[in-house]
Amino acid sequence: MQYFEVTGGQRLKGKVTISGAKNSALPIMAACMLVDGETSLHNVPDLADVRLMIDLLARLGVKSHRDDDGVLHLEVRDEKNVHAEYGLVSKMRASVCVMGPLLAKRKRAQVSMPGGCAIGDRPIGLHIQGLTALGAEFELRNGDVCLQSKQLIGREIFLGGPFGASVTATANVIMAATLATGRTVIESAACEPEIVDLAEFLNASGARITGQGTPIVTIDGVDSLKGTTHHVTPDRIEAGTFIIAAAITNGDVELVNAKPEHLGAVIDRLQRIGVIIERCKAGMMVSSSRRLEPVDITTQPYPGFPTDLQAQAMALLSLADGNSTITEKIFPDRFMHVGELNRMGAKLRKEGPTVIIEGVKNLIGAPVMASDLRASAALVLAGLVATGTTQIRRTYHIDRGYERIEEKLTGLGANIRRLSE
Numbered sequence: 470m471q472y473f474e475v476t477g478g479q480r481l482k483g484k485v486t487i488s489g490a491k492n493s494a495l496p497i498m499a500a501c502m503l504v505d506g507e508t509s510l511h512n513v514p515d516l517a518d519v520r521l522m523i524d525l526l527a528r529l530g531v532k533s534h535r536d537d538d539g540v541l542h543l544e545v546r547d548e549k550n551v552h553a554e555y556g557l558v559s560k561m562r563a564s565v566c567v568m569g570p571l572l573a574k575r576k577r578a579q580v581s582m583p584g585g586c587a588i589g590d591r592p593i594g595l596h597i598q599g600l601t602a603l604g605a606e607f608e609l610r611n612g613d614v615c616l617q618s619k620q621l622i623g624r625e626i627f628l629g630g631p632f633g634a635s636v637t638a639t640a641n642v643i644m645a646a647t648l649a650t651g652r653t654v655i656e657s658a659a660c661e662p663e664i665v666d667l668a669e670f671l672n673a674s675g676a677r678i679t680g681q682g683t684p685i686v687t688i689d690g691v692d693s694l695k696g697t698t699h700h701v702t703p704d705r706i707e708a709g710t711f712i713i714a715a716a717i718t719n720g721d722v723e724l725v726n727a728k729p730e731h732l733g734a735v736i737d738r739l740q741r742i743g744v745i746i747e748r749c750k751a752g753m754m755v756s757s758s759r760r761l762e763p764v765d766i767t768t769q770p771y772p773g774f775p776t777d778l779q780a781q782a783m784a785l786l787s788l789a790d791g792n793s794t795i796t797e798k799i800f801p802d803r804f805m806h807v808g809e810l811n812r813m814g815a816k817l818r819k820e821g822p823t824v825i826i827e828g829v830k831n832l833i834g835a836p837v838m839a840s841d842l843r844a845s846a847a848l849v850l851a852g853l854v855a856t857g858t859t860q861i862r863r864t865y866h867i868d869r870g871y872e873r874i875e876e877k878l879t880g881l882g883a884n885i886r887r888l889s890e
């Protein structure tokens with residue numbers, strides 16, 4: 470079993486290139502099942518989750534390969550299989566994104582219910598609500614969601630859930646509606662940049678989508694879509710993670726290919742903490758003053774503060790000069806990192822969906838356990854600044870969403886090694 474060993478105390482300096490967005494690449498790869506001909510995707514990160522999606526799509530008849538320039542080419546060769554099995558879906562919740570394309574193009578979909586995970590319950594009622602609203606028949610059979618429809622019909626659909634909009638439910642309904650008859654209007658659609666990127670890919674393939682990035686998205690169905698070339702948008706969560714890495718080590722880092730326009734809420738909060746973030750030609754320059762101010766953060770759907778940076782912000786605020794709070798409004802149970810950060814000397818106290826953070830002078834290296842993708846990143850960030858050495862076990866969590874993180878951090882001067890037990 471592999472683990473990371475991080476020795477704290479190095480200030481990060483230099484340039485880091487931000488990879489393509491995992492949460493944009495995954496739905497776009499699923500959307501390739503809607504198009505006739507070959508799709509070529511540039512800037513797809515080489516991640517465990519991307520390899521899982523390639524495996525799932527291969528079982529669904531999609532042939533794919535990466536060329537020497539790293540461009541991912543995908544083409545549908547066989548449309549017989551429509552079953553996304555539990556074995557794969559349970560490993561990666563984003564597998565649910567194949568539901569909309571299968572239903573729209575192959576008229577049937579059988580996708581295992583994803584079940585829960587370390588960040589909490591992961592229901593898919595909104596996905597089913599949106600797809601049945603387009604006319605699909607639904608049945609739950611042995612833990613699989615079974616949907617079928619001879620022809621989807623566009624209509625107005627409200628897709629708001631108890632925690633606001635759903636990113637992948639919005640993606641599924643947009644994808645299905647591209648081949649439906651007539652107009653679909655989604656109300657309370659997710660506004661994330663990854664949804665915008667998916668819509669731009671689909672429009673380049675011949676779809677007719679407007680309003681992407683706003684809560685009202687309109688899709689006028691077309692008869693078919695054609696393969697195209699698309700450049701996946703940069704990963705705003707990886708960028709946010711490296712901004713916090715620069716801040717927590719009091720470093721001086723240039724992020725190449727980052728899009729500041731995707732990080733408004735994050736930049737707002739971090740600047741209040743005392744992080745200096747400036748736009749530059751390549752992306753963003755980040756440095757920080759020694760003294761970190763406490764702030765209050767609440768996670769919200771985009772353009773609010775992203776839940777995927779909550780754990781990383783908690784690591785940073787553990788060292789602020791005073792008390793901060795973080796309230797998690799998207800996944801109320803997303804606090805597996807609290808206990809691990811406390812093992813490193815943080816003073817965190819959970820009160821329902823809020824964690825009260827009493828700033829401490831420093832963190833102390835310790836053996837800790839990663840629980841989910843973003844919590845793992847938070848533990849690495851804490852290790853970068855902790856006194857002594859931190860061992861972070863279950864590195865497979867972090868490999869799901871960060872491309873070669875230890876190489877990128879080492880390139881900035883961090884002392885991090887990937888070792889095996």
Ligand code: EPZ
Binds near residue numbers: 637777
């Ligand atoms: C996407 O997950 C991201 N994953 C998550 O990133 C991210 O944390 C999340 O959006 C929120 O931004 C991908 O895009 C692959 P949701 P998703 O549906 O779509 C509730 C990462 O670290 N809900 O927007 O699964 C749900 O329980 C991952 O990269 C329902 O109630 O999240 C949650 O409370 C983790 N019913 C809220 O909505 C539904 O049918 C938002 O979930 C669907 C969701």
